[in-house]
Amino acid sequence: xxxxxxxxxxxxxxxxxxxxxxxxxxxxxxxxxxxxxxxxxxxxxxxxxxxxxxxxxxxxxxxxxxxxxxxxxxxxxxxxxxxxxxxxxxxxxxxxxxxxxxxxxxxxxxxxxxxxxxxxxxxxxxxxxxxxxxxxxxxxxxxxxxxxxxxxxxxxxxxxxxxxxxxxxxxxxxxxxxxxxxxxxxxxxxxxxxxxxxxxxxxxxxxxxxxxxxxxxxxxxxxxxxxxxxxxxxxxxxxxxxxxxxxxxxxxxxxxxxxxxxxxxxxxxxxxxxxxxxxxxxxxxxxxxxxxxxxxxxxxxxxxxxxxxxxxxxxxxxxxxxxxxxxxxxxxxxx
Numbered sequence: 001x002x003x004x005x006x007x008x009x010x011x012x013x014x015x016x017x018x019x020x021x022x023x024x025x026x027x028x029x030x031x032x033x034x035x036x037x038x039x040x041x042x043x044x045x046x047x048x049x050x051x052x053x054x055x056x057x058x059x060x061x062x063x064x065x066x067x068x069x070x071x072x073x074x075x076x077x078x079x080x081x082x083x084x085x086x087x088x089x090x091x092x093x094x095x096x097x098x099x100x101x102x103x104x105x106x107x108x109x110x111x112x113x114x115x116x117x118x119x120x121x122x123x124x125x126x127x128x129x130x131x132x133x134x135x136x137x138x139x140x141x142x143x144x145x146x147x148x149x150x151x152x153x154x155x156x157x158x159x160x161x162x163x164x165x166x167x168x169x170x171x172x173x174x175x176x177x178x179x180x181x182x183x184x185x186x187x188x189x190x191x192x193x194x195x196x197x198x199x200x201x202x203x204x205x206x207x208x209x210x211x212x213x214x215x216x217x218x219x220x221x222x223x224x225x226x227x228x229x230x231x232x233x234x235x236x237x238x239x240x241x242x243x244x245x246x247x248x249x250x251x252x253x254x255x256x257x258x259x260x261x262x263x264x265x266x267x268x269x270x271x272x273x274x275x276x277x278x279x280x281x282x283x284x285x286x287x288x289x290x291x292x293x294x295x296x297x298x299x300x301x302x303x304x305x306x307x308x309x310x311x312x313x314x315x316x317x318x319x320x321x322x323x324x325x326x327x328x329x330x331x332x333x334x335x
Contacts, residue, residue: 002049002138004037006166013042020083020134020162021199033194034135035098036081048079049139051105052113053094054130057123059311063157064249066284066296067333068176068213069124070306071313074155075117078130079139080105084159085194086182088221092257095131110143114150125153125175134162137170144173160203161195167206176213176334178249179204183218183225184234192224201237208242213334217249217286220264220272231272235279244280245332252287282332298324298331305331 006018013028017037024032026039036047058076060069082095089095097104117126126147128140133156144154153175160179162170179200183189186197207214216238220226238246250272252264269285273293276283281299285292296306298317303326305317317325322333 001038001040001045001047004044004046005138006163007037007044009042013039015039015042015044017044018163019137019166021196022083023163032083033085034081034083034132035096036079036135046136046138048081048105048136050107050109051079052077052108053080053097053105054078055106055108055116057120058127060124060127060155061308061311061313063127063129063155063178064217064284064286065155065176065178065213065215066249066306066308067215067247067282067331068155069153069335070296070315070333072124073120073122074124074127074153075113075120076127076129077113077143078128078133079136080131081135082132082159083135083161083195084132087192087257088219088253088255088259088261089257090219090254091130096257110139110146113143114146114152117147117152118150123152125155127155127157129155129157132159132161134158134166137166141169141173144170148173159193159195160200162199162203164202164206167203171207171210171212174212176215177207178215178217179207180217180219181234184230184237185225188225201241205241208246214242215247215249217251219251219253220269221253221259222261222264222268224261226264226268226272228271228275231275235276239279243332245282246280247282247284248276248280249284249286250276250293252285254287296331298327298329300324300329301327303327 008016015026017024031038038047060072155176157178189195189197254263294308303317307314
């Protein structure tokens, strides 16, 4: 196993992990809440370094990132483990299994990952995703440095539940983030995910202030985080503390893992999309069939800029300098 970073040694061979806001105090031969950071004799180790549980070439739109190299492919990796316990987790088969189940993982080094990323001329880089990439921080940052040196891009898809110091380091090599903002009340975070809201808000502000490309995803769950009043507060915070140009992805919930609530009604998804459009310039829906609210339109003249069908897209109304070809409105887009 690979020695972890961001921890301190305590008396009695205990360690204090400082990677995420749980700040777990871990006894000897035990793991933190994430299940993958393990104390052996007072030294904290990563149990998933070089142990990839998912490895695929994905459309960038699947992350989802709609304003970052639209139409491109990106090599996507994940391991076991997560620092939250979301009862509705859509990837629980990765996030909630023990890393010792080695039959479900593939051994690979950061160098080998970069080599794979470079083999495909259409691939723009590596995305750290599927489970929570914070928990494989050491492997992610080692790989990200090599990716940056190779001229490719790094993308992090995260719950944003990370302490400021490791996030500051991650910002040095990351080009784009999609952060899952799971609700806008702390009670939901504590009861349903085992986390807290404020650290995620702090992460979002740090990412935006650092000038990194940022998109946000909200999974709408009936009866839990679909209060219009709460959603209105979230929109005001995003528009005021971040930017109205931050793309927001509203995703339809389906029953998964420990949660059997019925799927999000389509009318709720459409209602929230219309609400968001009054505060934000770019709002999209996910986990739904068809292409309603999936294409990009100019906020000024409503010209179609990027047409999307599933994960495929066609750029139609953009100039080379990322302006609307109809009215000249500047579009916040990286390509």
